[in-house]
Amino acid sequence: MNSLHSTLQELPAWQLVGVSGLVTLAISLFVYGFHPIWRYRLRKIPGPTGAWLRGSLPEVLSHGPHIMYTEWGKKYGKVFKYFSGAQPVVVINDAELARLASLRLSTRHDFRGPASLFTGSEKAFNMSGLFSTNDKDFHRSAKASWLPVFNSASLEISSKEMNVGADRLAAILSRAANEGRELNIWRQFGHMTMDVVGSAAFGVELRTQEAERGMNSEEAEKLVWAAQTIFATGSEKSSIYTYPAAVLPILNPLMKALAYLFPDKGIRSAIQARQVLRGTVGELVKETRKAEAEGGKKEQAPAVSVHANAAEGRKKPRGVQPGSFLSLMINSKHSNGEPFSDLLASSQAFTFLLAGYETTASALAFTVYCLAKSPQKMDKLVKELDAYGLDTFTPGDLPKLPYLEACLKEAMRLYPPGVFLIREPLTEDFHLQGYTIPKGTWIHLPVFTLQRDSKYFERPMEFIPERWVEGCPEEQSLNRHVPGSWMAFGEGTRVCVGQRFALVEAKITLAKLFRKFTFKLSPGQETDEALGLRSFFTLGPAEGIFVTPVQRHEE
Numbered sequence: 001m002n003s004l005h006s007t008l009q010e011l012p013a014w015q016l017v018g019v020s021g022l023v024t025l026a027i028s029l030f031v032y033g034f035h036p037i038w039r040y041r042l043r044k045i046p047g048p049t050g051a052w053l054r055g056s057l058p059e060v061l062s063h064g065p066h067i068m069y070t071e072w073g074k075k076y077g078k079v080f081k082y083f084s085g086a087q088p089v090v091v092i093n094d095a096e097l098a099r100l101a102s103l104r105l106s107t108r109h110d111f112r113g114p115a116s117l118f119t120g121s122e123k124a125f126n127m128s129g130l131f132s133t134n135d136k137d138f139h140r141s142a143k144a145s146w147l148p149v150f151n152s153a154s155l156e157i158s159s160k161e162m163n164v165g166a167d168r169l170a171a172i173l174s175r176a177a178n179e180g181r182e183l184n185i186w187r188q189f190g191h192m193t194m195d196v197v198g199s200a201a202f203g204v205e206l207r208t209q210e211a212e213r214g215m216n217s218e219e220a221e222k223l224v225w226a227a228q229t230i231f232a233t234g235s236e237k238s239s240i241y242t243y244p245a246a247v248l249p250i251l252n253p254l255m256k257a258l259a260y261l262f263p264d265k266g267i268r269s270a271i272q273a274r275q276v277l278r279g280t281v282g283e284l285v286k287e288t289r290k291a292e293a294e295g296g297k298k299e300q301a302p303a304v305s306v307h308a309n310a311a312e313g314r315k316k317p318r319g320v321q322p323g324s325f326l327s328l329m330i331n332s333k334h335s336n337g338e339p340f341s342d343l344l345a346s347s348q349a350f351t352f353l354l355a356g357y358e359t360t361a362s363a364l365a366f367t368v369y370c371l372a373k374s375p376q377k378m379d380k381l382v383k384e385l386d387a388y389g390l391d392t393f394t395p396g397d398l399p400k401l402p403y404l405e406a407c408l409k410e411a412m413r414l415y416p417p418g419v420f421l422i423r424e425p426l427t428e429d430f431h432l433q434g435y436t437i438p439k440g441t442w443i444h445l446p447v448f449t450l451q452r453d454s455k456y457f458e459r460p461m462e463f464i465p466e467r468w469v470e471g472c473p474e475e476q477s478l479n480r481h482v483p484g485s486w487m488a489f490g491e492g493t494r495v496c497v498g499q500r501f502a503l504v505e506a507k508i509t510l511a512k513l514f515r516k517f518t519f520k521l522s523p524g525q526e527t528d529e530a531l532g533l534r535s536f537f538t539l540g541p542a543e544g545i546f547v548t549p550v551q552r553h554e555e
């Protein structure tokens, strides 16, 4: 000690200042790494301590929130906290409280992947979609602009495109069935939903499905790649620059500069994927504007991947025509009467494409997965469809198929495409039944965990569609009907705007496919672990879901 003292005394003053500066910095960093202020503010909420600086981010990244939230829920109860790097997160693991939070909070935190390092117009584009925006006025006018696409008359029109999409998929499945070949149904549904979004929303035939390779399939394949990449590069581990910014936010400007100057693979892919999607959508917006200026000829003028619009030649129905989503956006106005800019209109279309594609594909693939594992339930569904007897469906047919609805709802209970709902009180602390959650805390409502909780569902890990069929004994005995215990589409002002569209699309597809096929699950995928279930915000299998379709009737 004495020798340290004398060494310090011998140092010139400037070196002494430098050393004390470094020591102070090291001590501050050391203390900061425990996040004492946040820990104090959230002291009444239990949760894992986590590692210095990184908190529990490594566990969440490596196992996925679906596993960690379930594990922590068992240990810490109905409200718990953890640190995602420097960021405090409160998880509300109670159905009724979670529902209350989703109803009362209308702002979300943004994601942390490469997109969090974007600046300028790229950032503005990213933050202006209906999902990402936190501007309440803009959100209200944007949501109102979206809604006509999902009213009954519009869905009636879109359902034609949905039937076409499912027919194309059936053609692919027929080939596989004839060859006794397995295929990745998750991937196939991904292509189909991309096609449906393309035609129903933009009046464009993307033709991503393999049986229908059109002249634009390469371009469409790029779109699928781009959408997948945006989902895949959403987390902190996608780039070397995102993790440091998550644990030490002070490094954010430096990481932004480095990512700009020396982009790594994660940043490059994220930028490239956005460029592909923005380019496509931007062109569509331009074409739509041009067609509108020329006098409403839009329907003949989709910009890219143009094939004859499948909906051409119909009588004029009342709903929104395929492709008119963009016209709606272009003609939308802010609450002060100002029209949406091209950037805002494009950002909505970009959101439509992203939000409407993987979620619906996963819901479909997991329904086939659950049914393939439960031949008796599959048989019951097939019988319901055969008794109904149709091969082409309109939205009006769907309420007459209660078991179909129950199968989809039950699969989405076990495998909700969105693992948790996201909220953040931005401007003031949030008070929830005795808990005070300071503004700036991320709030997660763990849909996956709640929907598998034995508090709300008897035999929660079993696929029992009957718990959703009104009047079935299981509906009473296995389902406690607690509000908030099934929230696969969210709740409140931020509830999924595409819910009706997704349900019509998924039901029509399942109805058409199970009229023609049953499915055999390839071995080695029977459990979540074997499937390599992974999650970040969305839930999916590691590689896919592999099934062999079996033709029900001779072709």
Ligand code: HEM
Pocket: 102, 130, 131, 132, 143, 351, 352, 355, 356, 357, 359, 360, 363, 416, 417, 418, 421, 422, 487, 488, 489, 490, 491, 492, 493, 494, 495, 496, 497, 498, 499, 501, 502, 503
């Ligand atoms: C099975 C399919 C789908 C599932 C499971 C799903 C799920 C969700 C969830 C959980 C949310 C967040 C809700 C909340 O925070 O309360 C959401 C929001 C959203 N979804 Fe979906 N979604 C699906 C299909 C679609 C489709 C087909 C579209 C578009 C056509 C779409 C567009 C959106 C948009 C724009 C939002 C943000 C709404 C807002 O913030 O106001 N979704 N979705």
